[in-house]
Amino acid sequence: MARPAHKPDPAVRRQVEALAGYGVPEAEIAGVVGISPKTLRKHYRDELDHGHVKANAKVAENLYRKATGEGREAVIAAIFWLKTRAGWKETSVQELAAKDDKPLVIFRTIIEPKPAAANVIEHTPDTENRVVPLPRPQRVR
16 A cells, blocks of 8 residues: 655645754654655755755844844954955964064054955065055955
């Protein structure tokens, strides 16, 4: 005797979409729903393909709300948002000293947007000021 055909309903669709959004593997979602992975893909393709997008949108909405709010959480969320979404970067402080303890090169710690002008003025005691091109920032995805 053949198994009865699976009939999706709205509650199961929401469950599959949520589990896919949380990153649960298809085989495990199929086990929770009580069907085979092949049947899951056949009836819930849209939920599997778009569940993570809806979950990411909810997280981004919450982060945005926090980043535009007040207090310490807002500062942390805003810094994270600007670094990941707006391409801002944080540079480190490094100071190199010569034998006479005069600094050769000083880098300042700043959080800044992508530079409009990709140059910086470098000064060392034994040379004149000179314009040095900055390397293009690499976006990590």
